[in-house]
Amino acid sequence: MAAEQTSSAYISHHLTNWTFGYLPGEGWQVAHTAEEASKMGFYAIHLDSMLWSIGLGILFCLIFWLVAKKATSGIPGKLQAFIELIVEFVDNNVRDSYNGKSKLVAPLALTIFVWIFLMNLMDLIPIDYIPALAQKIGASMGHDPHHVYMKIVPSTDPNITLGMSFSVFALIIFYSIKEKGFGGFIGELTLHPFSAKNPIAKIILIPINFILEFVTLIAKPISLGLRLFGNMYAGELIFVLIALMPFWIQWALSVPWAIFHILVITLQAFVFMMLTIVYLSLASQTEH
Numbered sequence: 001m002a003a004e005q006t007s008s009a010y011i012s013h014h015l016t017n018w019t020f021g022y023l024p025g026e027g028w029q030v031a032h033t034a035e036e037a038s039k040m041g042f043y044a045i046h047l048d049s050m051l052w053s054i055g056l057g058i059l060f061c062l063i064f065w066l067v068a069k070k071a072t073s074g075i076p077g078k079l080q081a082f083i084e085l086i087v088e089f090v091d092n093n094v095r096d097s098y099n100g101k102s103k104l105v106a107p108l109a110l111t112i113f114v115w116i117f118l119m120n121l122m123d124l125i126p127i128d129y130i131p132a133l134a135q136k137i138g139a140s141m142g143h144d145p146h147h148v149y150m151k152i153v154p155s156t157d158p159n160i161t162l163g164m165s166f167s168v169f170a171l172i173i174f175y176s177i178k179e180k181g182f183g184g185f186i187g188e189l190t191l192h193p194f195s196a197k198n199p200i201a202k203i204i205l206i207p208i209n210f211i212l213e214f215v216t217l218i219a220k221p222i223s224l225g226l227r228l229f230g231n232m233y234a235g236e237l238i239f240v241l242i243a244l245m246p247f248w249i250q251w252a253l254s255v256p257w258a259i260f261h262i263l264v265i266t267l268q269a270f271v272f273m274m275l276t277i278v279y280l281s282l283a284s285q286t287e288h
Contacts, residue, residue: 007244009146014127014240017046017157018134018149032147046157053154056118060111086114090273097277100284102175105277112164113273119154120232120265124258127239155232155268158225165225168276172220175283184286189213224275231268235261 012034019037020030021044030047031037037044067083076084090113094106131150138148154160176185190206192213242253 010244011237011240013146013149014131014151015237016149017151018048019044020047021045031149032144046151046159048149048151049154049157049160052122052152053119053160056122056154057115060114060118064114086110093274094277097274098281098284100175100179100281102280102284105280108171109273109277112276113269116155116164116228116269116272117266119160120268122153123156123232123236123239123261123265125152127236127243153232153236155228156236158229161229161232162221162225164272165221165228168224168279169221172217172279172283175280179284179286189217220275220279224272224279228268228272231264235264 016034016037018030019040020028021037021040022028023031023036023040031040031044063079064083067080071080087110090110091106094109098105130152134150135145135148139145151157173185176188180188190210190213191202192209194205194209196202196205238257239254242250242257245253
């Protein structure tokens, strides 16, 4: 693919999503260029991100369901032993970091860790394989192959990572109100970190506290989503740049980077999971 396009066109093609949305003046359609996709704005959906994220989520559920269905108390198979290792690893982290009593946090942490890991893992597939296949399928259907886009790493799409992080944010709000009550939640936003015994001083400090606490609260999901997106996007971009180099040097660069990237994709899934656990634990605390 790189040999058939200029470097800038090749990079742009690999960083453009398969987008369906509303194009002003032309109606609902699939975007044929990155410019058309950008014009769709909020009236657009990234079909490839949805396809791969939902597909990998179903794959995760299916594998765990099959292992649970065939689980044995005797000598486990390799897959069962591997799944049990993951479950125990996540469960230990939840027990060490979460101080509440919710039964949702452990399954949520397991889902986050495995699902994000699978989405990140797609970055290790050679970048031209599946997009090239999509182009051939598109060409067979009469489409211009240069206008067929397919990004297979959902975690390089900020819509996916921020969607997950704002879901965690909704749980933070839910647990805060559930454990502290609505008044306690509002009090947490307005009476901390500065406090005073004098009623007038307390009233004066309320807007200052609210600004500081509200910024801190909003920063949690934004940083959570952008951290995952930024790291995975940078990793994918490096693979794209390597693919532009002469064939004889590509393996010498891509293999070491892929090996290092295994650590990155695992670490990013772990960080997202741990921060989710910590945020929900903080939301469940009622001592102060």
